[in-house]
Amino acid sequence: MIAKADYVAGIAKGLAVLESFDTQRQRLNATLAAERAGLTRAAARRHLLTLAHLGYLETDGSYFWLSPKVLRFSGSYLASARMPRAVQPTLDRLAGLTGESFSVVVLDGDQVVIVARSGTARLLAYGLHLGARLPAHATSTGRVLLAAKNRGDFAAWLKGRELPRLTAHTVVEPRALKALVDQVRQQDWCVASEEHELGVHALAVPLRNMEGRTVAALNAVAPRQRLEPQAMRKDLLPLLLESARELRPLL
Structure with a gap:
């Protein structure tokens, strides 16, 4: 928790406006941003104009959208964070060995975020690029990370939460x-079949550090025509479990 005197409400509101932009709503006006960020329209408009002035948004005068400048944050994280650098050689090895796509993912609220990936160039409907955010309840990695919570914490996470179909x-x-x-x-481990995208199967295992705490999830994704769930468990699960053991000292 943070002391009330140390909390900068302006920063929190500005970030809430930035987080209002997602794959469903790439362009927002003041009214839509206010609804999504929980602000008044006047406050949302001021934050949108300020963020545009600083170069983090672009605008046509009515609607606003993210500018490339926002990538400074993700680029700095990927360049400096220990986990992406530690897991990348393993992901590259797995992709080269199997021809499938592999990712390392962390939990952020009700979504999972891809922090490292390797594999085929095929893009799924929701994207498998670095920084992509996917719904935790409908993904193999999300369920692995939710399972790492104790039952009380998971019950609190689930209570009153809408689970989109x-x-x-x-x-x-x-x-x-x-x-x-x-x-x-x-x-x-977890298999999720066609829950996030039709025709796609995913298999995930937890990544734990030396203290035994789950810090991320490792998964493999394959289209239906290439691997059925049973084949994924037979052919890919041993590889994922062994890779998780190898990565443990690095996490």
């Missing part, structure tokens, strides 16, 4: 998701 296969009923997360907690 992305495909006909997406699990959106809280009790069903809880059962799946309990299963992942027991078996220590």
Whole structure:
């Protein structure tokens, strides 16, 4: 927690406006930004204009959108953070060995964020690029990271949370998701089939540091025509588990 005197509300509001932009809404006006950031329209407008003045947004006078300048933050993180550099050689080796796509992902609220990846150039509908944010409840990595929470913390995370349906296969009923997360907690890996995108299967295992704390998840993604879930467990799960053991001293 932070002391009230140390909390800079202006920074928090400005960041809330920046975070209002996502893959569903790339362009926002003051009204939409206010709704998404929980601000008044007048406050949202001032923040949008300030961010545009600083170069973090572009505008046509009515709508605003992110400018390339925002990539300074992600670029600095990827260049300086220890985890992406530590896991990249392993991801490259796995991709070269199997021809599939591999990622390392961390949890951020109700989403997972890709911090390292390697593999085929094929882009899925929601993207597999660095920094891509995916819904935790519908992804193999998200469930692995949710399973790392104790039951009380996971119950608090789940309480009152809306679970969007992305495909006909997406699990959106809280009790069903809880059962799946309990299963992942027991078996220590997860397969998600066509829940995030039709035709795509994903397999994930936790990445733990030397203290035994789960700090990220490692996953493999393959289109349906190349690998069925059973084949993923047979062919890829041993590789992922061994890679997780090898990475542990580096995390």
